Structure formats: structure tokens, C-alpha cells
Amino acid sequence: xxxxxxxxxxxxxxxxxxxxxxxxLFETIKVVNGRPELLDRHLxxxxxxxxxxxxxxxxxxxxxxxxxxxxxLETGVAKLILTRGDGxxxxxxxxxxxxxxxxxxxxxxxxxxxxxxxxxxxxxCKTRLAEQPALAxxxxxxxxxxxxxxxxxHDPAFAEGLMRDTSGRIVExxxxxxxxxxxxxxxxxxxERCGVAGVMREEILxxxxxxxxxxxxxxxxxxxxxxxxxxxxxxxxxxIWPVRQLEARVWPVGPLTRKLQRLVDDLSSNT
Amino acid sequence: xxxxxxxxxxxxxxxxxxxxxxxxLFETIKVVNGRPELLDRHLxxxxxxxxxxxxxxxxxxxxxxxxxxxxxLETGVAKLILTRGDGxxxxxxxxxxxxxxxxxxxxxxxxxxxxxxxxxxxxxCKTRLAEQPALAxxxxxxxxxxxxxxxxxHDPAFAEGLMRDTSGRIVExxxxxxxxxxxxxxxxxxxERCGVAGVMREEILxxxxxxxxxxxxxxxxxxxxxxxxxxxxxxxxxxIWPVRQLEARVWPVGPLTRKLQRLVDDLSSNT
Numbered sequence: 001x002x003x004x005x006x007x008x009x010x011x012x013x014x015x016x017x018x019x020x021x022x023x024x025l026f027e028t029i030k031v032v033n034g035r036p037e038l039l040d041r042h043l044x045x046x047x048x049x050x051x052x053x054x055x056x057x058x059x060x061x062x063x064x065x066x067x068x069x070x071x072x073l074e075t076g077v078a079k080l081i082l083t084r085g086d087g088x089x090x091x092x093x094x095x096x097x098x099x100x101x102x103x104x105x106x107x108x109x110x111x112x113x114x115x116x117x118x119x120x121x122x123x124x125c126k127t128r129l130a131e132q133p134a135l136a137x138x139x140x141x142x143x144x145x146x147x148x149x150x151x152x153x154h155d156p157a158f159a160e161g162l163m164r165d166t167s168g169r170i171v172e173x174x175x176x177x178x179x180x181x182x183x184x185x186x187x188x189x190x191x192e193r194c195g196v197a198g199v200m201r202e203e204i205l206x207x208x209x210x211x212x213x214x215x216x217x218x219x220x221x222x223x224x225x226x227x228x229x230x231x232x233x234x235x236x237x238x239x240i241w242p243v244r245q246l247e248a249r250v251w252p253v254g255p256l257t258r259k260l261q262r263l264v265d266d267l268s269s270n271t
Numbered sequence: 272x273x274x275x276x277x278x279x280x281x282x283x284x285x286x287x288x289x290x291x292x293x294x295x296l297f298e299t300i301k302v303v304n305g306r307p308e309l310l311d312r313h314l315x316x317x318x319x320x321x322x323x324x325x326x327x328x329x330x331x332x333x334x335x336x337x338x339x340x341x342x343x344l345e346t347g348v349a350k351l352i353l354t355r356g357d358g359x360x361x362x363x364x365x366x367x368x369x370x371x372x373x374x375x376x377x378x379x380x381x382x383x384x385x386x387x388x389x390x391x392x393x394x395x396c397k398t399r400l401a402e403q404p405a406l407a408x409x410x411x412x413x414x415x416x417x418x419x420x421x422x423x424x425h426d427p428a429f430a431e432g433l434m435r436d437t438s439g440r441i442v443e444x445x446x447x448x449x450x451x452x453x454x455x456x457x458x459x460x461x462x463e464r465c466g467v468a469g470v471m472r473e474e475i476l477x478x479x480x481x482x483x484x485x486x487x488x489x490x491x492x493x494x495x496x497x498x499x500x501x502x503x504x505x506x507x508x509x510x511i512w513p514v515r516q517l518e519a520r521v522w523p524v525g526p527l528t529r530k531l532q533r534l535v536d537d538l539s540s541n542t
Contacts, residue, residue: 002285009285010284010285011282011283011284011285012282012283013281013282014273014275014280014281014282014283014373014375015273015375017418019283019289019290019352019373019412020297020352020412020414021293021412021413021414021415021417022292022293022412022413022414022415023414023415023418026291053415053418053419054422077360079360081290081291088377089348089377089380090421090446091414091417091418091420091421091445091446092418092421092422093418093421093422102290104285104286106359109360127405128403130401130402130403130406131402131437132399132401132416132437134398134399134416134419135401135415140415141290141291141292141293141415142292142293142413142414142415143291143292143362143413144292144293144294144324144406144411145403145405146362147294147324147362147363147364148324148405150361150362150363150364151363166402166403175361175362194401
């Protein structure tokens with residue numbers, strides 16, 4: 001199932017700047033019973049990206065389109081790609097652009113339930129994230145680093161891969177954000193230089209704040225990750241997976257991880 | 272005029288990974304009287320990119336396609352986009368992928384002849400190039416840095432923009448490579464960390480070597496650029512433009528720049 005600019009369609013023009021340059025953004029939205037989860041957070045991030053790229057952003061039209069698509073999809077993943085639209089030759093964005101939206105639907109991924117209960121093992125990716133503050137935090141269409149990182153392993157024993165920046169700091173996982181717990185404090189890497197500011201990461205930070213948990217967004221070294229009491233990864237599709245192993249280090253599933261899993265598990269009913 | 276997988280077509284599937292992730296490469300080829308210039312260099316760079324990304328590369332099929340497209344285009348710019356082909360959800364490249372080619376034609380850009388004779392003024396871009404050795408040198412589809420940089424100026428007094436990396440080194444111009452001349456030595460920035468290894472840059476390096484000019488590929492600071500005797504930019508469409516101004520610094524068109532212009536001006540007849 002796919003829509004282009006709000007109409008059922010399977011193709012897009014070869015002159016789209018999303019195709020030529022990755023000149024656009026995307027959101028991967030979990031849809032349950034026709035309801036897109038965390039929609040305000042998705043639209044908010046998309047709006048920030050459009051602002052940074054000077055792409056016109058009509059939040060009401062987008063919301064209507066996603067709602068209509070979700071109603072037809074019922075349950076699954078709705079992926080929204082928003083590009084600057086068509087362009088001629090050259091990097092320079094046209095002064096008057098007409099953004100294009102592409103919505104595609106897919107079934108919810110069938111992850112083994114053990115990933116949530118027992119936890120996952122992380123693959124230590126060799127591909128590093130370049131430090132580019134101009135793009136940091138955004139879910140833009142320039143994703144070759146993630147493609148290269150995800151291609152590093154095929155062994156299904158690894159559910160996710162840990163990504164560091166070119167200076168060695170811990171940033172995120174390939175398709176997830178990462179948190180650690182250190183003597184009762186919840187920490188997650190700063191995304192000022194690279195990384196995607198995931199909507200589930202935002203949701204967790206807000207819920208932790210509301211629950212009065214001490215938390216900190218800061219630079220994190222690999223040593224600090226390995227010394228943490230608890231580690232988990234998160235995204236908007238699966239919620240939270242405890243991390244049980246990275247290289248030789250093994251963690252039990254910790255109490256704060258369990259508590260946060262409970263807080264975000266009821267997303268469908270409470271938001 | 273556009274072809275998809277060798278056939279006239281204006282559209283491509285929404286599931287193409289070039290569109291989803293920028294998972295592919297491109298070449299911008301000057302075609303004169305049905306002849307694609309510097310074709311071996313273009314195919315060579317494309318092959319290196321495919322090797323780095325583990326995308327199957329059929330050089331003979333590509334060459335035939337470009338030759339056939341060029342014969343129809345006659346004179347103009349042939350842009351070739353090569354992607355990993357269709358994908359399902361997720362960054363992981365499919366184990367068996369079927370690459371897609373998209374060829375689009377456009378007229379040759381109508382640059383003012385003064386750009387070649389009198390030279391050009393460079394805009395000092397604020398957008399920096401992130402240091403990512405895994406992608407450096409390739410002409411891949413993740414081009415948001417160039418889009419942001421080219422959007423920084425609208426004044427036609429600036430023909431090109433100077434780009435530095437996040438550490439401040441000189442790397443290239445937005446759609447060109449850059450050379451300087453320092454007491455008779457030709458220098459161009461190393462592209463180990465970022466930047467595109469342009470085919471005209473390679474051509475110039477080879478011709479300079481053959482002509483016995485001393486040359487060096489190395490890291491270059493802004494100070495060194497400003498102190499240079501001659502500066503020029505180059506790409507496969509316009510050849511060589513002398514740089515006559517960057518901020519307050521003004522250069523005359525130097526003798527080595529003129530000599531190299533003569534060496535590459537006869538590309539159409541000699542290669």
C-alpha cells in the first residue's frame with residue numbers, strides 16, 4: 001500500500017530531490033487499529049527538520065493525510081517520506097518548491113518477544129557516525145551510515161548494533177536510541193553532533209521526568225557504557241529492549257528498564 | 272528525457288532504496304555530439320563506490336546504456352543514478368539486490384564565458400563537511416551538505432562556494448574540486464575524510480603529472496589557500512575556472528591555471 005501526495009500510487013518522478021540528493025525527511029509511525037502512535041512527536045520532529053532545511057511544512061495537511069492513511073492501513077508501520085519535491089539540475093533548492101509526500105504501509109515487524117523480556121545482544125559496529133551538527137537529531141534521508149552499519153552483521157543473535165561517532169563517543173544503535181542507568185540515574189547520549197532524536201527517546205525522557213527519575217543527556221564513552229548498571233535501546237515500533245550483552249559484558253534486566261517498559265507499554269491506550 | 276533500467280520512463284518505484292536512504296551513487300557526464308566525455312573515469316569511480324557499498328556492478332552493461340543514451344541525447348548533461356534497487360523495511364541491504372539505473376538528460380549549463388577567462392568569486396560557505404572516511408571520495412546520493420551549502424547564497428556574483436571540513440581544512444567547492452598553486456607547485460586537498468574525488472580533478476592530476484609539473488595532494492588550511500599564488504576550481508562540465516576572489520583576497524589568473532585550461536580544453540578531441 002502506498003500513496004504519493006495523498007493519492008494511491010506506486011511511483012514517483014525521477015526528478016524528485018529526495019531521490020537525487022536525499023533532500024528530505026522521514027518518519028516511521030506505528031499504527032494500531034487505525035491510530036498512529038506518538039503522532040504529535042513525529043510531526044514535531046518533521047517540522048523541526050523542515051525548518052532546518054527550509055522546506056514548507058503544512059502540519060494540518062500532513063496530519064490529515066497520515067490519519068487517512070492509518071485508517072486504511074489499520075495496523076502496521078506507516079512510513080512517511082517528505083521531500084523538497086521536484087528539482088532541475090544542481091544542488092541549489094528551487095526558490096519555490098512543492099514538497100512531495102510518500103506514504104508506504106508495511107506489517108508490524110514480528111520481533112521475538114524475548115527481545116523485550118530477556119533482552120538483546122548488541123553488535124559493535126565499526127562504521128562510525130560523522131559529526132555534523134547541521135544534520136544532527138533529524139531523521140533525514142541521508143542514511144548511508146546506517147546502511148553500511150546494518151550490513152556489518154548477518155548473525156540473528158545480534159538484534160541491534162551499537163554506533164559510535166568518529167571521536168569514539170557512544171551515540172545510538174542503528175535503528176534505535178540508547179539509554180544507560182548509572183547508580184539510579186538515567187542517561188542518554190547528547191545528539192548535538194550526530195544521531196537521530198527518536199520519538200520514543202523523547203517519550204521516555206518525558207515520562208522519566210514526570211516520574212521524578214533523575215536523568216541526564218550528555219556525552220558518553222564506551223567505558224561508561226560498559227560500566228553501567230543497566231542498558232536499553234528503544235524505538236517507536238518495539239518500545240524498549242533491555243540490552244543483555246555487548247562483547248564480553250553481560251547485564252541483567254534492571255529495575256529501571258522494567259519500570260520504563262511498563263510506562264511506555266500502555267502508549268496505545270493512554271496517548 | 273529519462274530512462275529507467277535502460278528504457279524510456281519518467282517514474283521509479285517508491286520502494287527504491289536510493290529514495291529511502293540515498294543508497295546509491297551518481298555520475299554527471301558531459302556529452303558532446305553523442306560522445307560521453309571522461310567515461311572511463313566516471314565508470315571507474317562508480318565501480319569503486321559499488322565495491323565500497325557492495326552493490327553489484329556490471330561495467331559493460333552500464334557502458335552500453337550510457338553510450339546508447341548519449342547517442343540520443345547528442346549534446347548535454349547525462350546524469351546517471353545507480354541505486355541498490357528495491358528494498359523492504361529496514362536499513363539492512365537485501366542479500367540479493369537488483370541495482371536500478373536512472374539516466375536523465377539536460378542541456379549543457381549556459382555558464383558565462385567570463386567564468387573561464389576572468390575567473391570566479393567564491394562564496395565562503397558556513398556549512399562544513401563532516402569527516403566520514405567510509406564515504407569520502409565517492410559521489411554518493413547523500414548530498415544534504417551540498418544542498419545546505421548551495422542554499423547559503425543567491426547573489427550571482429558568486430559562481431561557487433568554498434567548503435571546509437568540520438576541522439576547518441579546505442576540501443572542495445560545492446560542485447567542484449579545488450586546486451592551488453604555491454611557488455610553482457600544484458596542490459589539491461586530500462579527500463581521505465570527506466569530499467568527492469571528481470573526474471576532472473583526476474584528469475588534471477594525470478595531465479599535470481604527464482607535463483612534469485610538481486604536484487601534491489595534502490591537507491590545506493584556509494591560510495594556505497589565501498597565501499596561494501593561483502587558485503582554480505574544476506569539474507567535468509565546465510573544465511577549469513580560475514578563482515579571482517575569496518572574501519578580501521583577489522588573485523590574477525595565473526600561468527599554471529592557463530596552461531592547465533589549455534591541457535583540458537581539448538578533451539573532446541583527444542580522449
